[in-house]
Amino acid sequence: MPKILKPSQPERCIGCEMCVFEAQRQLKKVGMEESLIRVFRKKSEGKNVEFELEIDPRINILDVEKISSICPRSVFEILTEQDPEDEKDIKPEK
Amino acid sequence: MIDLSIKKILDIDLEKQEAEAKSFTDLNSYFGGTGLGLRLLEMYSDKNPIIISVGPLNGFFPFTSKASIVLIDEGAVEDIYLGGSLSTRIKFAGLDSIVIHGVAKEKTVIEIQNSAAFLREESTDVWSLGLPGKRTIMEFDGKKVISDQYFTTPENYLEKKFIEKNIKGISITGTEIYSPKNFDDYENLYEEILSRKNELGVEPGGYPSCSGCPMGCGKSKIGEIGGNILLNSLVACQYADKIYTDIGTVFSCLNSLGYGYTHEDIENLPALVEKTIRKI
Numbered sequence: 001m002p003k004i005l006k007p008s009q010p011e012r013c014i015g016c017e018m019c020v021f022e023a024q025r026q027l028k029k030v031g032m033e034e035s036l037i038r039v040f041r042k043k044s045e046g047k048n049v050e051f052e053l054e055i056d057p058r059i060n061i062l063d064v065e066k067i068s069s070i071c072p073r074s075v076f077e078i079l080t081e082q083d084p085e086d087e088k089d090i091k092p093e094k
Numbered sequence: 095m096i097d098l099s100i101k102k103i104l105d106i107d108l109e110k111q112e113a114e115a116k117s118f119t120d121l122n123s124y125f126g127g128t129g130l131g132l133r134l135l136e137m138y139s140d141k142n143p144i145i146i147s148v149g150p151l152n153g154f155f156p157f158t159s160k161a162s163i164v165l166i167d168e169g170a171v172e173d174i175y176l177g178g179s180l181s182t183r184i185k186f187a188g189l190d191s192i193v194i195h196g197v198a199k200e201k202t203v204i205e206i207q208n209s210a211a212f213l214r215e216e217s218t219d220v221w222s223l224g225l226p227g228k229r230t231i232m233e234f235d236g237k238k239v240i241s242d243q244y245f246t247t248p249e250n251y252l253e254k255k256f257i258e259k260n261i262k263g264i265s266i267t268g269t270e271i272y273s274p275k276n277f278d279d280y281e282n283l284y285e286e287i288l289s290r291k292n293e294l295g296v297e298p299g300g301y302p303s304c305s306g307c308p309m310g311c312g313k314s315k316i317g318e319i320g321g322n323i324l325l326n327s328l329v330a331c332q333y334a335d336k337i338y339t340d341i342g343t344v345f346s347c348l349n350s351l352g353y354g355y356t357h358e359d360i361e362n363l364p365a366l367v368e369k370t371i372r373k374i
Contacts, residue, residue, distance in 0.1 A: 031186045039227060070288075
């Protein structure tokens with residue numbers, strides 16, 4: 001079953017970019033260019049630093065479990081796409 | 095593509111409003127970070143520079159997420175360390191050091207994109223510069239220089255220099271990549287070092303973290319000052335000293351990336367840096 005990486009708790013992100021570098025390593029490169037995950041620091045007037053995640057759907061051809069597990073804050077969950085014949089929903093993996 | 099066989103310096107002259115990338119093959123023995131920064135301080139000693147440097151492991155290995163800043167304050171050489179995303183952006187700009195010297199006539203915003211720099215007028219919103227997700231924004235709010243809206247340095251050495259030189263802010267974007275030849279060896283070593291996070295002198299937390307470090311420890315907010323020459327030349331975190339003061343580990347990391355350093359080069363670094371400090 002295809003697996004889908006979803007940032008289900010983006011508010012927990014601390015901006016470490018471990019997920020970005022893991023995705024890049026799976027593509028045999030080091031750097032930020034053409035990364036399939038991007039972490040943005042939002043400009044805010046308050047004291048809280050907030051992060052925003054942008055994920056390219058092509059990420060799902062990679063080992064998304066490894067990307068999810070490297071996150072120290074459990075920002076991601078893995079969804080499993082069910083066979084459309086059985087069910088059209090996407091269910092969280094147990 | 096990042097070239098590890100040279101040291102690439104971005105020279106920014108605020109007085110002449112010029113910038114130039116320079117490549118050196120004879121600075122490799124200084125490794126990077128504070129070692130390289132001090133050698134450049136010797137070379138630029140009459141120009142009152144701010145020298146921001148990264149080390150050979152920044153951007154490649156975990157817990158090597160600081161940038162070194164070397165300057166002269168009231169006649170004394172100071173070395174301070176700033177966390178956040180700055181070190182990875184400088185590395186992925188393909189640079190080893192940024193040397194900022196001279197005094198700008200008007201308040202200036204510096205925009206760095208890989209090895210090019212552009213000097214913008216005061217009214218420029220630093221947040222309008224660079225590429226989101228691949229940049230670091232450093233802003234001076236009149237009291238502290240703040241990077242990534244969170245990270246600062248100890249004391250006020252950097253702030254004094256920003257005032258002296260009329261710097262309002264800096265945006266640094268890095269879009270270069272690198273692909274180690276023996277990628278599997280590199281990846282295995284990366285994972286081995288990442289698995290040693292229980293050897294760090296900090297506990298994991300939920301604070302904004304430095305790029306490439308999963309700890310979120312909170313202690314990196316104010317950066318570091320002084321310390322071990324090898325750690326500071328690699329610009330590893332001081333809390334990762336058990337990992338990055340081990341010469342065998344450092345050699346393996348450097349070797350996996352394709353640097354040509356020997357064990358002797360690593361062992362000789364402290365003496366070389368001390369000799370450089372005496373010359374300054």
